[in-house]
Amino acid sequence: MNHKLDLEEIQGLILSGYGERPVARYALFEIVDVARARAWLKALLPKLQFSNYRKTGRGAPPYLNKLCLNIAFSYDGLTKLGLPQVTLSGFSPPFQEGLADPNRARRLGDDGESAPERWTWGAPGQPLHGVLAVFAGEEDADPEEWRLIGECLDEHFCPDNGVRTLSVLDTMPADRKLRKEHFGFRDGIANPRLSGIARPGSDDVVESGEFILGYKNGYGHYPLSPEVPAGGAADALPVSLERAERRDFGKNGSYLVFRQLQQHVQKFWQYVHAAKAGVPDAPPGPLGSEWLAAKFVGRWPNGTPLTRYPGEPGPEKHDEDNRFLFGQHGDSFGARCPIGSHIRRTNPRDTALPIPHDPELSGTPEDHKVRETRLKLSNLHRLLRRGRSYGEPVDPSYDPERMRTSEDQSERGLHFLCFNANLNRQFEFVQSNWSQNPTFAGLSSDPDPLLSTKRQFPFDASDFTIQGCPVRRVHDVPRVVEVRGGAYFFMPSRAGIKYLSEL
Numbered sequence: 001m002n003h004k005l006d007l008e009e010i011q012g013l014i015l016s017g018y019g020e021r022p023v024a025r026y027a028l029f030e031i032v033d034v035a036r037a038r039a040w041l042k043a044l045l046p047k048l049q050f051s052n053y054r055k056t057g058r059g060a061p062p063y064l065n066k067l068c069l070n071i072a073f074s075y076d077g078l079t080k081l082g083l084p085q086v087t088l089s090g091f092s093p094p095f096q097e098g099l100a101d102p103n104r105a106r107r108l109g110d111d112g113e114s115a116p117e118r119w120t121w122g123a124p125g126q127p128l129h130g131v132l133a134v135f136a137g138e139e140d141a142d143p144e145e146w147r148l149i150g151e152c153l154d155e156h157f158c159p160d161n162g163v164r165t166l167s168v169l170d171t172m173p174a175d176r177k178l179r180k181e182h183f184g185f186r187d188g189i190a191n192p193r194l195s196g197i198a199r200p201g202s203d204d205v206v207e208s209g210e211f212i213l214g215y216k217n218g219y220g221h222y223p224l225s226p227e228v229p230a231g232g233a234a235d236a237l238p239v240s241l242e243r244a245e246r247r248d249f250g251k252n253g254s255y256l257v258f259r260q261l262q263q264h265v266q267k268f269w270q271y272v273h274a275a276k277a278g279v280p281d282a283p284p285g286p287l288g289s290e291w292l293a294a295k296f297v298g299r300w301p302n303g304t305p306l307t308r309y310p311g312e313p314g315p316e317k318h319d320e321d322n323r324f325l326f327g328q329h330g331d332s333f334g335a336r337c338p339i340g341s342h343i344r345r346t347n348p349r350d351t352a353l354p355i356p357h358d359p360e361l362s363g364t365p366e367d368h369k370v371r372e373t374r375l376k377l378s379n380l381h382r383l384l385r386r387g388r389s390y391g392e393p394v395d396p397s398y399d400p401e402r403m404r405t406s407e408d409q410s411e412r413g414l415h416f417l418c419f420n421a422n423l424n425r426q427f428e429f430v431q432s433n434w435s436q437n438p439t440f441a442g443l444s445s446d447p448d449p450l451l452s453t454k455r456q457f458p459f460d461a462s463d464f465t466i467q468g469c470p471v472r473r474v475h476d477v478p479r480v481v482e483v484r485g486g487a488y489f490f491m492p493s494r495a496g497i498k499y500l501s502e503l
């Protein structure tokens with residue numbers, strides 16, 4: 001078990017999606033004057049939201065701020081601020097190379113309409129030094145909250161501060177009851193709990209070092225962390241675990257993956273509406289579309305998991321919606337929640353990998369030890385998701401028929417944000433080896449039906465298989481999610497930001 005987390009040091013967004021703050025904006029910025037930008041960072045530091053509010057109950061300080069601000073930097077941003085080369089080369093290689101790197105883009109499926117050259121931000125050659133995320137609001141979003149955020153951004157991004165906004169990305173105020181993404185499925189359900197703050201007896205607990213630098217990860221190691229030579233301002237940073245003459249710049253920080261994913265909602269519902277006709281046991285009428293769409297996701301639109309409720313949506317019990325394993329509920333082979341569905345391939349839990357139906361691997365589903373080992377393996381590839389939707393819903397009631405027939409073509413999607421301590425083993429592995437991979441878990445031409453159909457890498461594929469007896473298959477699943485922009489950022493600790501401001 002990990003030791004406790006330094007909550008005063010860890011920026012708030014890492015440990016909370018700020019569900020209590022329904023309004024959010026992300027300001028992407030460029031540093032134009034380094035000296036002024038450092039002074040700005042110094043002044044910004046006391047206004048940032050850190051995680052210490054989580055230590056206490058709601059009735060006692062420190063409270064969650066009215067405006068929650070968090071900041072993260074790109075590799076170019078940290079270079080511009082003057083981090084020494086020895087520190088810069090201590091960041092993980094994907095962060096150094098950037099999300100728009102051509103080889104990376106190929107592996108992540110960012111081709112065609114999603115190619116980095118077409119991105120509206122984060123495209124190759126465009127300056128991008130950081131992101132300031134601002135969250136506000138109490139119960140419901142009202143215009144006053146947007147005004148507050150607008151004023152806050154104007155105050156920070158003025159010429160005196162040496163930083164200018166490149167673009168400001170809005171989100172759709174989170175409806176705290178529905179919590180739906182644009183296809184109409186409840187989102188924000190499954191997220192791991194960190195061992196350093198989990199209450200005794202919690203489930204789905206993952207080592208803190210899977211997400212935060214400076215703590216042990218699932219292998220019992222400390223994640224690689226950028227260091228700076230001791231002396232001067234660096235001495236306020238924690239001492240490096242391995243070299244006493246170095247200070248740990250990365251400790252209590254995390255890598256942030258930010259991808260703006262446009263969703264083609266009508267196309268999604270038009271496809272499932274037409275394709276269900278080819279699936280013999282799909283329920284008749286509109287229910288059939290919902291059934292097939294749920295197979296794609298692995299949950300019903302109300303969020304209840306297919307593995308527990310295979311025939312129809314279950315009652316919404318938010319505490320229980322994430323409490324399940326596949327084998328534990330007799331679903332080792334995908335008869336309830338298809339092996340290729342979005343949630344099963346982004347977190348296979350106790351699925352036997354690499355091939356669930358291999359008799360040597362599948363063992364007996366009752367065997368707790370086998371399930372625990374598989375779970376441990378899956379947990380080496382977890383993500384801490386913090387995204388929010390943007391754009392107006394096609395239909396505020398998320399009715400599949402209305403979404404299918406609507407002519408509203410305005411842009412909408414998901415600002416996908418997630419934290420991890422190892423970009424290679426976590427985000428990139430999940431996106432490339434699991435979501436993007438048509439041969440995931442013994443499938444043959446089935447990429448993730450939400451994210452990854454019809455990509456060139458590793459080969460163009462667009463089938464989806466519903467396991468069971470008989471096996472059913474739909475073909476030619478269209479691309480319904482496209483990348484519009486993105487970047488890798490690093491979200492430093494309080495001490496890290498102070499160091500940057502004093503460089």
Ligand code: HEM
Pocket residue numbers: 181182183185186187188189190191261262263297299342343344346347383413414416427430431435450451481
């Ligand atoms: C527009 C794009 C996306 C949509 C519409 C979408 C939708 C969903 C939905 C409806 C769920 C189930 C509810 C929940 O557990 O919160 C989910 C879960 C999840 N998604 Fe996505 N998602 C998208 C992009 C991504 C991306 C890019 C990744 C990572 C590469 C990802 C990884 C995950 C993970 C890890 C889970 C939780 C699985 C579990 O632990 O059960 N998603 N997503």
